[in-house]
Amino acid sequence: STALICPPRFQTVYFTSISMLASIARRTVAQTARRSFSSSAAALPELSYDYSALEPVISAEIMEIHHSKHHNTYVTNYNAAIETYADAEARGDVAAMIALQSAIKFNGGGHVNHTLFWKNLAPSSCERTGPPTGDLADAINEAFGSFDEFKAKFNAQTAAVQGSGWGWLGYNKESGKVQIATLSNQDPLSTTGLVPLIGVDVWEHAYYLQYKNVRPDYLNAIWDVIDIETAAERLAAAKA
Numbered sequence: 001s002t003a004l005i006c007p008p009r010f011q012t013v014y015f016t017s018i019s020m021l022a023s024i025a026r027r028t029v030a031q032t033a034r035r036s037f038s039s040s041a042a043a044l045p046e047l048s049y050d051y052s053a054l055e056p057v058i059s060a061e062i063m064e065i066h067h068s069k070h071h072n073t074y075v076t077n078y079n080a081a082i083e084t085y086a087d088a089e090a091r092g093d094v095a096a097m098i099a100l101q102s103a104i105k106f107n108g109g110g111h112v113n114h115t116l117f118w119k120n121l122a123p124s125s126c127e128r129t130g131p132p133t134g135d136l137a138d139a140i141n142e143a144f145g146s147f148d149e150f151k152a153k154f155n156a157q158t159a160a161v162q163g164s165g166w167g168w169l170g171y172n173k174e175s176g177k178v179q180i181a182t183l184s185n186q187d188p189l190s191t192t193g194l195v196p197l198i199g200v201d202v203w204e205h206a207y208y209l210q211y212k213n214v215r216p217d218y219l220n221a222i223w224d225v226i227d228i229e230t231a232a233e234r235l236a237a238a239k240a
Helices: 008-039 060-091 094-099 101-119 134-144 147-159 215-225 228-239
Strands: 165-172 177-184 195-201
Touching (some): 094 101, 147 215, 195 228
Antiparallel strands (some): 165 177, 165 195
């Protein structure tokens, strides 16, 4: 019997059509990924207080540079990394996706940490600052003895962070207790399984213009502008 052979022209048109459809599908997936990214892009949060509101503890100059420059850079770089990741995912480029993980973690962590940090701060004249009360006070007293003992331990551990990083008071859902943790660079506290209650930035850009290289002085002073009510609200939400 004679084998059925498709005409060459038909083969060319057929495979060209398949190639075109695949190309269209890839473009559609990429466009969908970009639209999804656009709707979920990070944004620099507005502060609920003026840059000068935390003086003399933190100068207006530091606050402006820290918020409008440093935090904004994390947001910009995170969005760029996520958009590139979405394109790589649409192409099925696993190697590119893996290569972007460090940029996403660093810049995304910077955005998450700073967003928490700004809400951790309030003018010293505000009723939201000062020693804790209620459940937060009880949790701190149980874990550390007193609020003053907690601050001393927190400051000592956070001052000892090598290079750049953060000091945190977190809530451990498994143990039902609060604990101190320090992390390098912009690693978010959530990566440890703890719920962030209070975070203090000890990257030099957070204090150097005012406190130079004396990190302990910055840590001692910052408690005057810590919004303790925000910490209490976070604890209540974590226990709910």
